Amino acid sequence: MKESFAPILKSIFEKYGDIGASCHLESVVMRSYYVECVxxxxxxxxxxxxxxxxxxxxxxxxxxxxxxESAQLRVAWLRSIVDEIADSIELIDEHQVAEMAKANSDREVETLNKELESSLESLAQKEEEVRDMKTRIEEIRKRLSELELRSSDLDKNIMLLRSKVDNLDSKSLLDELV
Structure with a gap:
């Protein structure tokens, strides 16, 4: 038995008794080896x-x-501790995975929030452009309507004047001159 294991073996025997009492190994060397493994x-x-x-x-x-355990050393207490540690490590790993997933999710939320904010700003700008364009279209329609009305009035006036001009007898006016 290694000397460095003596204090550990003493503590084990004090707390759990002779863990090798039920061991089926006959060789002292093998028994010692398995106890050293513990x-x-x-x-x-x-x-x-x-x-x-x-x-x-x-x-x-x-x-x-x-x-x-296959050598029938009584180490259920040790298995229980190592199983509990294995469960703890599994929980720690799951926690780390969850933390990373949360961090990734937070980054994605932040990115999408920025994208949404940018899109909303762009939409507001485009909506303002649409309002401005609608106002401009209304002004153009109003001006166009005014011009069409004026053009119609001018057409009427031209027709009236043409009719008068056509009715003028230019010779008769000149004949009256002399």
């Missing part, structure tokens, strides 16, 4: 912050626990 998992968990544990590291630790 101590290794505990040491990894103690020396690494939960936020720094990766899914692959947890998967590796769970594989070690599974192998140790």
């Amino acid at each position: 101590c290794f998992v505990v040491q990894e968990l103690q020396s690494t912050a939960v936020m720094d544990l990766t899914k692959s590291k947890i998967k590796e630790l769970l594989a070690i626990i599974k192998d140790v």
Whole structure:
């Protein structure tokens, strides 16, 4: 047994009893190896912050626990802790994914709000241009109507004057001169 694992093994035995009592391995070397594996998992968990544990590291630790369980060492307490950590890491990952999705959504909302604001400004400008154009069209129609009326009056006047001019007998006027 590695000396560095002695304090960990002592704590395990004090808290959980002899975890190797029901082990079916006959070789002391193999039994010690599996107990060291348990101590290794505990040491990894103690020396690494939960936020720094990766899914692959947890998967590796769970594989070690599974192998140790196959040798019938009593490590249900350790599996429970690692399972809980795995759930926590999954929640942390889901939280990070949700945070990124929220940030992306917020950026998209901001972009669309700016686009909407720009489009509304453009629409307001075009609506003002339409109002101005309608006013101009009305003014043109009014002026056109006035000019058409004047033209009609002028046509009438021209016709009247032409009729008078046509009726004039230019010879008779000259005849009266002398």
